[in-house]
Amino acid sequence: MSGAAPWTIAGVRAALAAKKISARELAAEFYSRIDRRNAELNAYLTLSPERAYAQADRIDAAVSRGETLPPLAGVPMAIKDVISTRGVRTTCASKMLEDYIPPYDATAAERLERAGAVFLGKTNCDEFAMGGSNENSAYGPVRNPVALDRVPGGSSGGSAAAVAAGLAVAALGTDTGGSIRQPGAFCGIPGLMPTYGRVSRYGLVAFASSLDKIGPFAGNVADIAAVTAAIAGHDTYDSTSAAVPVPDYAAGLEKPVQGLRIGVPEDYFGKGLDPEVQEKIHAGIALLERLGCRRIPLRMPHTDYAIATYYIIATAEASSNLARYDGVRYGLRAPGATLTEMYRQTRDRGFGSEVKRRIMLGTYVLSAGYYDAYYLRAQRVRALIARDFSDAFEKVDAIITPTAPTTAFRLGEKTADPLQMYLADVYTVTGSLAGVPGISVPCGKTRAGLPVGLQIFGPHFSEERVLQIAHAFEAAGGFSL
Amino acid sequence: MSRLAPEVLSRYEPVIGLEVHVQLATLTKAFCGCSTKFGSAPNSNTCPVCLGLPGALPVLNKKALDLAMRASMALQCQIQERSRFARKNYFYPDLPKGYQISMYELPLAIHGCVEIELEGRKKRIGVTRLHMEDDAGKSLHEGFAESGRWSYIDFNRCGTPLAEIVSEPDLRTPAEAYAYLNTLKQILEYTEVSDCNMEEGSLRCDANVSVRLRGAPQFGTKAEVKNLNSFRYLSHALEYEIERQIELLESGGTVVQETRLWNVAAGRTEPMRSKEFAHDYRYFPDPDLLPVSISPARIEEVRRSMPELPDAKVARFLRDYGLTPYDAGVLTATRSLADYFEAAVRAGAPAKAAANWIAVELLRRLNDAGKGIAECPVEPAALAELLAKVEKGEITAASGKKVFATMFDTGKRAAEIVAAEGLAQISDTGAIEKIAREVVAKSPDNVAKYRSGNEGVFKFFVGQVMRETRGQANPQVVNEILKRVLAE
Numbered sequence: 001m002s003g004a005a006p007w008t009i010a011g012v013r014a015a016l017a018a019k020k021i022s023a024r025e026l027a028a029e030f031y032s033r034i035d036r037r038n039a040e041l042n043a044y045l046t047l048s049p050e051r052a053y054a055q056a057d058r059i060d061a062a063v064s065r066g067e068t069l070p071p072l073a074g075v076p077m078a079i080k081d082v083i084s085t086r087g088v089r090t091t092c093a094s095k096m097l098e099d100y101i102p103p104y105d106a107t108a109a110e111r112l113e114r115a116g117a118v119f120l121g122k123t124n125c126d127e128f129a130m131g132g133s134n135e136n137s138a139y140g141p142v143r144n145p146v147a148l149d150r151v152p153g154g155s156s157g158g159s160a161a162a163v164a165a166g167l168a169v170a171a172l173g174t175d176t177g178g179s180i181r182q183p184g185a186f187c188g189i190p191g192l193m194p195t196y197g198r199v200s201r202y203g204l205v206a207f208a209s210s211l212d213k214i215g216p217f218a219g220n221v222a223d224i225a226a227v228t229a230a231i232a233g234h235d236t237y238d239s240t241s242a243a244v245p246v247p248d249y250a251a252g253l254e255k256p257v258q259g260l261r262i263g264v265p266e267d268y269f270g271k272g273l274d275p276e277v278q279e280k281i282h283a284g285i286a287l288l289e290r291l292g293c294r295r296i297p298l299r300m301p302h303t304d305y306a307i308a309t310y311y312i313i314a315t316a317e318a319s320s321n322l323a324r325y326d327g328v329r330y331g332l333r334a335p336g337a338t339l340t341e342m343y344r345q346t347r348d349r350g351f352g353s354e355v356k357r358r359i360m361l362g363t364y365v366l367s368a369g370y371y372d373a374y375y376l377r378a379q380r381v382r383a384l385i386a387r388d389f390s391d392a393f394e395k396v397d398a399i400i401t402p403t404a405p406t407t408a409f410r411l412g413e414k415t416a417d418p419l420q421m422y423l424a425d426v427y428t429v430t431g432s433l434a435g436v437p438g439i440s441v442p443c444g445k446t447r448a449g450l451p452v453g454l455q456i457f458g459p460h461f462s463e464e465r466v467l468q469i470a471h472a473f474e475a476a477g478g479f480s481l
Numbered sequence: 482m483s484r485l486a487p488e489v490l491s492r493y494e495p496v497i498g499l500e501v502h503v504q505l506a507t508l509t510k511a512f513c514g515c516s517t518k519f520g521s522a523p524n525s526n527t528c529p530v531c532l533g534l535p536g537a538l539p540v541l542n543k544k545a546l547d548l549a550m551r552a553s554m555a556l557q558c559q560i561q562e563r564s565r566f567a568r569k570n571y572f573y574p575d576l577p578k579g580y581q582i583s584m585y586e587l588p589l590a591i592h593g594c595v596e597i598e599l600e601g602r603k604k605r606i607g608v609t610r611l612h613m614e615d616d617a618g619k620s621l622h623e624g625f626a627e628s629g630r631w632s633y634i635d636f637n638r639c640g641t642p643l644a645e646i647v648s649e650p651d652l653r654t655p656a657e658a659y660a661y662l663n664t665l666k667q668i669l670e671y672t673e674v675s676d677c678n679m680e681e682g683s684l685r686c687d688a689n690v691s692v693r694l695r696g697a698p699q700f701g702t703k704a705e706v707k708n709l710n711s712f713r714y715l716s717h718a719l720e721y722e723i724e725r726q727i728e729l730l731e732s733g734g735t736v737v738q739e740t741r742l743w744n745v746a747a748g749r750t751e752p753m754r755s756k757e758f759a760h761d762y763r764y765f766p767d768p769d770l771l772p773v774s775i776s777p778a779r780i781e782e783v784r785r786s787m788p789e790l791p792d793a794k795v796a797r798f799l800r801d802y803g804l805t806p807y808d809a810g811v812l813t814a815t816r817s818l819a820d821y822f823e824a825a826v827r828a829g830a831p832a833k834a835a836a837n838w839i840a841v842e843l844l845r846r847l848n849d850a851g852k853g854i855a856e857c858p859v860e861p862a863a864l865a866e867l868l869a870k871v872e873k874g875e876i877t878a879a880s881g882k883k884v885f886a887t888m889f890d891t892g893k894r895a896a897e898i899v900a901a902e903g904l905a906q907i908s909d910t911g912a913i914e915k916i917a918r919e920v921v922a923k924s925p926d927n928v929a930k931y932r933s934g935n936e937g938v939f940k941f942f943v944g945q946v947m948r949e950t951r952g953q954a955n956p957q958v959v960n961e962i963l964k965r966v967l968a969e
Binding site: 082083084090092097100102103104106201202203204205206208209210236237238239240316317319320322323324326328329330339343363366367368371375 | 529532533534535536537538539540541568570572574577578579580634761763764765768769770771
């Protein structure tokens with residue numbers, strides 16, 4: 001099927017129902033694509049054909065029995081390698097978990113399977129989801145399929161690249177500070193960070209527990225809606241998942257956006273924003289205005305503090321979350337003469353430098369004597385940033401910003417300067433800290449042909465509205481502005 | 482024996498506070514659905530959550546929270562509207578997540594007290610706080626084929642729900658500490674918060690100990706003594722530690738603030754290597770768990786489910802059953818014994834007689850057999866049947882004891898034993914008179930003595946009649962008949 005229009009979830013469904021292709025054939029088709037492209041892109045770390053074909057066969061059996069197919073029947077999907085998959089190696093792109101095979105499925109994976117999805121394999125990412133370029137993977141960087149000398153963004157770079165390159169119809173990523181939206185922007189595909197609590201974190205290997213979210217990448221907004229609907233909803237295994245009903249996202253997509261108030265915070269258009277990106281975003285906003293949205297200027301005064309706040313809270317939680325990788329029970333164990341020596345050797349060899357940097361930062365900010373000045377203060381600022389959002393949503397229905405200040409940068413361009421790398425998260429971490437949903441949708445390309453991402457934030461649990469605006473934007477040609 | 486002269490010891494006042502960990506009596510663990518059953522095959526009661534596998538998340542066991550709330554109420558603590566689980570971070574092989582889930586800044590309950598009684602004097606001991614936490618696994622350093630090379634870890638206990646109860650430094654003697662722990666244990670058993678089984682580690686105790694010259698305004702430097710996991714160890718360790726500190730001060734030294742371990746074999750406290758406890762635990766709120774919000778309605782719900790506490794039960798036993806304070810005290814020592822007594826009364830046993838039999842006969846036999854009341858072979862209803870027979874005069878009190886012994890040994894009911902052994906009391910005046918006449922006829926000498934005024938001989942005749950009837954004759958009837966026959 002390569003060369004033809006890209007597969008969509010609806011297309012897969014129609015083809016299966018019309019018996020034009022079987023789920024097994026479709027999976028095989030994607031594996032052959034992966035065969036051709038993955039060496040170059042390095043998007044997949046592990047392929048799971050055994051599980052994929054078993055899933056595909058179940059769908060094919062359902063087709064042959066004439067049963068009603070589940071919503072994601074036969075859809076070839078990729079899963080970021082920080083999401084636990086039973087029987088399929090889950091490395092978190094770390095040496096620490098090179099041979100770790102989870103005995104259980106993350107709730108999101110389980111729900112995808114129940115919805116009929118076919119798991120092609122596990123995708124590359126920054127180690128333990130820590131990074132914004134996918135260069136922190138212990139298994140090598142992912143290349144951006146749009147421009148092979150450039151990063152795909154991170155941390156969910158493998159998932160974004162796989163979908164953008166047609167190596168999966170949809171993929172799960174995770175977003176802690178921008179790890180779905182920014183790679184979506186860099187690779188030119190939509191990616192949704194749901195509200196904190198919308199999708200269960202059970203089985204998602206924790207980086208920063210109060211910020212981690214699982215969300216989808218896909219080629220179009222309708223597919224984002226379909227995958228979100230499949231994984232969203234309360235889970236008794238995650239105390240922080242919300243018992244909020246899941247609306248019919250697909251049904252809400254076609255609602256007109258006429259009259260919606262879109263806030264444009266000037267704080268997101270300052271120093272550091274690439275002029276070409278800014279131009280595209282303004283064009284995107286103008287398009288939404290033509291669709292009947294009302295543009296409302298906003299101030300979100302605590303935006304400047306978001307990066308510092310994020311890196312204190314995220315690293316503090318990470319320092320504790322990653323303590324379990326001690327060589328005792330699973331994963332890497334480096335020999336040592338004493339217990340302490342074994343811990344040291346294991347963690348020294350198992351973790352890459354960015355992970356170590358964050359563990360050290362986090363350990364520091366939680367230490368006796370520093371806790372109040374850093375962690376506690378960061379929590380207070382986090383509350384102020386969340387208030388910026390709730391204040392804004394008194395006046396507007398959604399907030400429109402650039403997803404990232406630049407387009408995809410070159411491999412190696414920022415690796416020497418971690419702080420520069422952190423600053424690339426400036427527009428995404430705000431919404432992460434506030435816990436609100438945000439989607440990045442393609443908003444044209446720069447003259448160099450690099451995709452620009454437009455970000456749409458909505459109030460807590462307003463995925464339906466965020467998707468509705470994104471869909472209207474897509475339908476009006478916004479993706480190729 | 483003390484190495485210090487009593488005059489020296491008496492110049493100092495010990496100050497003791499206890500930190501007690503109790504296992505909450507839930508069927509499943511604090512944050513997952515694994516069984517808390519003791520003695521299962523190693524690592525059989527485990528899952529991704531309690532093994533701390535990547536991605537697993539804790540979900541609070543409601544029953545554990547209920548029991549911790551019940552304990553808080555029984556200890557007269559204020560339950561906080563909002564409490565919060567925190568992570569206590571440290572590395573240890575049997576701590577799979579690299580942190581313990583505990584409560585730190587916002588404990589479940591604060592400001593409680595326990596009333597202890599010592600030599601008839603009552604004293605209130607403050608309870609600073611009660612908080613919940615999960616237990617670690619167990620490192621096993623011996624007993625396996627390759628124990629020389631490896632340590633083994635059993636994670637069955639890992640994730641078991643605990644309540645930590647911290648007392649104020651209100652205890653002044655090892656005896657008070659003993660009484661406090663004993664009272665605490667009794668309350669927790671009563672309220673079914675914990676089985677308080679020290680052998681199985683359901684109740685563990687650490688102590689903060691310091692000494693000061695009597696009358697000194699400030700506390701001395703304290704040492705924390707760990708591993709006081711039996712009442713005996715508690716007394717011994719506290720006595721040892723108090724004398725150690727006094728000796729140190731008397732010889733011009735100072736007490737160092739440190740953690741010490743009670744070495745059972747050596748009978749002394751020893752400093753733990755600094756590495757084992759010098760932690761900055763980097764506590765912070767656990768982002769995986771929501772703050773615990775407790776509404777007044779929830780408190781009320783738990784209060785309604787609260788069983789009667791020991792003090793209230795004693796008062797009720799005195800009032801409703803007319804027991805002596807001694808019997809009431811004995812019978813309420815444990816809730817199961819009190820329940821046994823009340824079950825016997827409900828089955829028809831006269832209260833005072835039941836109290837007496839349980840406090841004397843039953844407890845003695847249980848003691849001899851090394852059994853607890855839960856394993857008592859005589860059911861309360863069976864005891865009631867026996868007491869009814871004694872009460873109605875169907876058997877004598879002496880026979881009653883024999884029947885009881887058989888019941889205890891065989892588990893048979895009283896009626897069966899009485900019938901089988903022919904112990905039914907003889908009140909048939911005809912039968913007794915026949916025997917009395919025979920006895921009198923056999924001893925003309927004694928009859929003569931009796932008639933000449935030697936009344937002491939009467940006991941001889943009673944004894945003979947009782948012997949002939951194998952103790953089953955009604956003593957009152959025997960007396961009357963003998964007096965009549967001898968007077969003829």
